[in-house]
Amino acid sequence: MRALLTVFGKEFRENLRDRRTLWSALLFGPLFGPLLFSLMVSKILDQNVAQADKPVKVAIGGEDHAPNLVEFLKAHGVEARPGPVAEADAAALVRAGKAQAVLVIPAQFGARFAAGEPAPVQLVADSTDAESRKTTERLRALLSGYGAGIVQARLQVRGVDPRLAMAVAVDDVDVATPAGRAVLVIGMMTYFVLFAMLMGGLYLAIDTTAGERERGSLEALLALPVPRAALVGGKIFATAAYMSLSLAISLAGFVTAFRFVHLDRLGMTANLSPFTALEFFAICLPFAPLGAALMALVASFAKSYREGQTYLSGVLLVPTLPIAFASIYALKAHRPLMLIPSLSQHLLMTRVLRGEPLEALDVLVSAASTLALAALLVGLTVRAWRRERMLG
Amino acid sequence: MIEVESLSKRFGAIQAVREVAFTARDGEITGLLGPNGAGKSSTLRMVYGVLAPDAGRVRIDGMEVHGETAAARARIGVLPHATGLYGNLTARENVAYYGALHGLPAARVRARTETLARTLEFQDVLDRRTKGFSQGQRIKVALARALVHDPQNLVLDEPTNGLDVMAVRTLRELLRALRAEGRCILFSSHVMQEVAALCDRVVIIGAGRVLAAGTPEAVRAERGAANLEEAFLDVLQAGGRDGGTSVGEE
Incomplete structure (x- = not known):
């Protein structure tokens, strides 16, 4: 455990000193979503409002x-x-x-x-x-x-x-609730939140695995009397920590963006108060170790930093799949769906934004299934690190 | 003391190491000599436990590397072929990281780092980030990192690669000083002069096999050669012809 914390501390600090990486992990990644989001919504608003008034x-x-x-x-x-x-x-x-x-x-x-x-x-x-x-x-x-x-x-x-x-009287009845109409926009937002998390840990996940090998510092590390599980655990822990930071920054960005973008003018009610942001943080936090373990596992198989980047750009898309699936089939938050990481986070956040109450059990199932998959992936990464081929 | 017993390792179709056996004693510098691709690195990697042998075993101070791994590994300092440092950490932090991973108390790591920086002559860059370091400075920091836990045994894979004359000299002095302290030093090289200048004992490896072993003088005399270099070439040629003979370690 001490070794794990040592590895964590070193990786955390080293990444903190890499300004370029930090820029992308803690600024570009988390704020890209809120920025693009408010730009798009304002553009839609401008067009609609302008059309009516012109x-x-x-x-x-x-x-x-x-x-x-x-x-x-x-x-x-x-x-x-x-x-x-x-x-x-x-x-x-x-x-x-x-x-x-x-x-x-x-x-x-x-x-x-x-x-x-x-x-x-x-x-x-x-x-x-x-x-x-x-x-x-x-x-x-x-x-x-x-x-x-x-x-x-x-x-x-x-x-x-x-x-x-008038032989036929047509009465238009629009059943879309204002919040319901916001679902498309919300789907986009929840993806941005998960994306920001992955971006926050992306560089660290590569740097501590494929990067360590490319730099030539891996072999000396593996020769130490430290269990591989402690090495891998510390690295994934550090990656998850940056992902959580990125999550917090991204949510703060969204809270700010929602203050300036008047969704109600589009007939949508989606209020993101600081308290809601805290709920989101709690909902998404279990996704940090999962994303970190997934990225570390994939990057451990990359021969170089560059190859790691290529692999992980694919991983960035993984959380979109369940979300895209959910919006195509208009899935609602059923309990069995809480077993699917990224989808469960998306559905729970959507619920909060719609102003519907959260069920504690749903949140628990979501967190437990996400953490269970994370544990499995950590285990697989440790196994990958025990292979001799890890030396490259 | 490092005892290697009939070590074998195969990578796919290539038999990289075949029944390699030798002993590196305390208070001696043992040189693993051989051309590139002879199996030196693979042998050393099995010695410091990052590769598992297909057959044979390695004991460090009597402890099995593959089995009592942690205990045995704690007794070796390793300078692998690739001596990458963490560029965003200072030299001091690089060394301290390894000290902490060995489970040493912070105060001891601090004191030890100062001592090593003085001995290896890099106090001037101790608190600088290692990103722009010269190859010589890198090796020094990597060596300090390998010695931070004061190990009884030191394994170095081609340590003089890319070093300038001054740095090589510092390294030689350090290794001699460690030998004088009664430590066991095992290093590999393909540079003849280096081995001749430094080693108490050489193990000549070719095509994954021990072709000759003993004191440099014994190996030379055995071959009736004028110097160690000729003996080395003679051994390698003989090894290529008849598949290798082994001069017993007396």
Whole structure:
């Protein structure tokens, strides 16, 4: 045990002195998630909010032919400017990109309208242009709203129940709860947390195994009267310690990010208070020895530092698999799933974010199964270190 | 004292070591001499216990290396072929790490490190990180690391590789001083002059076999050669021809 702590202390301190490694382990790794996360969410927010608030800019030809319609459009956020009356001119304007859409109101509009016949308007737009398409969609909705209003008034004037004109009434019922909608974003976040942990221990896992061999310091170490289990244990312990640090930094980053990103404006409630962050820390902590043992085991088979990096870049993806699987099959937190490391952490964190209560037994099963797998991997790493081929 | 009895080791199709036997005595410097690839490193690796022999055994001060591993290993200091240090640790910390792993109290490690740094002449860089050290400085620190627990036996694999004249001289003086203290020193080399200048006893190895052993003078006389170098070449050629003979250790 003393030897294990000696190895731990040395590896911890040595890594602390490697500024480049530290930068990646404790800054880039943990803060990459919160940063990317808030950038993405703000971008989505900007787009949605901007879309709703932005006035629809339309050129209208023959405004005088339907003053009431034009008034209605202006009242509903359409920014109108005079446009050409001829269809060919309107088409040229759109093609040249000078207008996203042109509404042409022909001269006969007034007469047809007064006669109760369908009054024609022309909507000239480019359907291959996304912006133009959005403009016409909103314009079309406004036009049919205006039309429906007129129809209703006409029917009422004639003593007909306007409901007769509606054979089918579609009522949209959206069952997504605000928090439910946040699930996709949350899935991303929990992965970032696990990713940050692995990044925090990545370099140490390589440096203390493949790196030790490449540096030529391994053989003298193996010749010491120290059990291999103590060597491996100390190295994995140090790696797990950095992973826990990285986890803490990452969660602090997310707490900060959540303060600036207004998820509620996307109709999502996902509050990450410092207390929730503590719960997350407790949920994820057992993943540290597991990740550390997995990385140490894989890196122990690498012949060089570089080869270790190649192997471990694959390991970084391992925790995504259960999470991706969970989101495809929309898995909920059932107890048997708590047996699967990384998935159980993801599901538990998702629960907390949704504001659902945690069951103590779920948390226990998650921690126990994760730690059991960690112990198995530590054992395998010790075995790998007992092989003669470990000398390289 | 290091006793090696009919040690054999095979790597795949290659029989690296065949029934190697010799004894390195206390108060003597024993040189394992042989061309590259003769099986010197493999033999030494079995002596300090990182390789398990297929057959035969090694005893350190009467203790079996493969079995009573920890007790036997605590009695050897090892300078392997690769003498990598931890670049982000200072020379002092590198030595102290090994002291702690040997289970020594911190105060004793501190005192011992100071002594070794003085003897090996690297006090000036003792508190510097070893990242930029010259090969000579590295070997000195690695040697201090190997000696931190004051071992009775010292095993060195090609210790003079990459050392300049001054460093080689320091090393020789150190080994002689350790011999004078009654310690057992076993080292390997493919450099003739080094062995001739230093060793009380040589073991010549070729193709994994002991081809000749004894005092340098005995080996030379046995072959009727003018000097040790000629005897060495003669032994190797004979070994290549008839598969090796062994001059008994009297």
